[in-house]
Amino acid sequence: MTDPVLATRDITKSFGAVRASDGISIDLRPGEIHAVIGPNGAGKSTLIAQICGGLRPDSGTVEFLGKDITSLSGPARAQRGLARTFQISALAMEDTVLQNAVLGALKSRGGRLGYFRPALGQSNLREAAFEALHRVGLADQAAVRTAELSHGQRRQLEVAVALTLRPRAFVMDEPMAGMGSEGSRQMTQFLDTLRQDAPILLVEHDMDAVFALADRISVLVYGQCIATGSVAEIRANADVQAAYLGQDA
């Protein structure tokens, strides 16, 4: 078996009496989409925060590209190629689409931030930004203020910014959230092609998307990972049906 790109090893995080993560071990292998599902309050957001550096686990480790990154800050993890997208778009709304994409490329091109170099005047940054915008289909909108984009376009821009990081792994928090069925379908197709760039840890509520995309699925319930397996295995798993899929599976 190939080494995982990203893995949590028995991570635990408590908030007072609530165990939001209770010994979670999941891994993300090269080329795969690994979906994490679970009912509200199952600890998905806490898990993501520990993977991306927003929260430090009480115990256990997070490994990325074979290194223990548990004590690294969020920005340091991003610099190593851990690209994250948010459930609620976190973009610089007053800036243009191009500026947001260039922002992503700044640090991944190495070196220190320039205090005098014009950010938009550098061909390597612009090329990286436009390449990412092309991939998500936003290149025509480069000069538009981000606040004027539709909801779906903002989600696409989130992914474009993640792409400019030259990511080694994606962590996506509900990329379909708030999209119409057509938008979800397009995003599903797009994510399907994205796994060639880097594997994706996908937290998503849209079950159609999850079943269409995921190579493996992990199910979180009350901070515990109760099952990990292929789509067929998860569909057939009695615990999962009882805990989560319940009525609509």
Add this chain to the structure above:
Amino acid sequence: MTREGWINAALYAGLLAVPLWAWATDEPFTITLATRVAILALAGVGLNIALGFGGLISLGHAAFFGIGGYAMGILASHAQSYTPLMETPFLIEGTKSMPVIWLVAIAASSLAALVIGALSLRTSGVYFIMITLAFGQMFYFFAISWPAYGGEDGLSIYVRNGFPGVNTLDPIQFFALTFVLLSLALWLSARLAASEFGLALGAARQSPQRVETVGLSPFRLRLTAFVISGAITGLAGALFADLNRFVSPTMFSWQLSGELIVFIILGGVGRLFGPVAGAALFITLEHVLGGLSDYWHVYLGLLLLVVVLFARGGIIGLLAGRRVAHD
């Protein structure tokens, strides 16, 4: 050139034309007013880097303004009385040289901004405002209770400090010095805003999460902006003290921090020439309305209310329309 560019050019030309006209018609008082505008605008340009670009509402920028002022006052008073600043472990003498005073003012206020910023930037929102206010007040009360340099009465410097090749006592020549420094600060501010750093700082204001996800630390971006901001405001403080040939604790007062914020809101938050427009309007109002009534602040308050309610982009926003994204 964009509409905002034309407005900026007009403001810049106006700030130069008024004192030149006053010089030609022998109105030294008007030149002094223009010099005040240039110096306060410089302080505002400094604050605008933190407040406008970085979204850091500092109610303590008077600390840097005052540090710049006292850097001038302390150095010049020792030179004036021929007593060294300190003799052990090594000798430091006072000076009447503006370039040296400016460098000391910039160094001292950057250092203060580094310490104040490192502590206050761990908070945000209203707590940040309160902590910066508290630091400003600490300096204020320290200056009041420091008898060596005048305490509450302040410190008078009898002769304006010198600059090689310039007669600084001639109002128009002193104005020229301040105008050159303001121009440099505006140029620096424009370059910063368009730079990689400026892009990242602006993004940190709008979405700190976003900046972290692309591998940058919002804290470091903000601290850098705060230090640059404090340094420019400190330089303005040294010039202000030289303009008045007087330093007192009021330079540290929170009212002054508030006035600097008022300049920026009046002129347009985050606009390159916002502080220039704001300071010019403020000084003009102070002069015109102040002549009519002692209670001119009431009218200033009304104006501020109108700007905040109906012209969120300040005067420049009102005239230039919504900010055009560069490129």
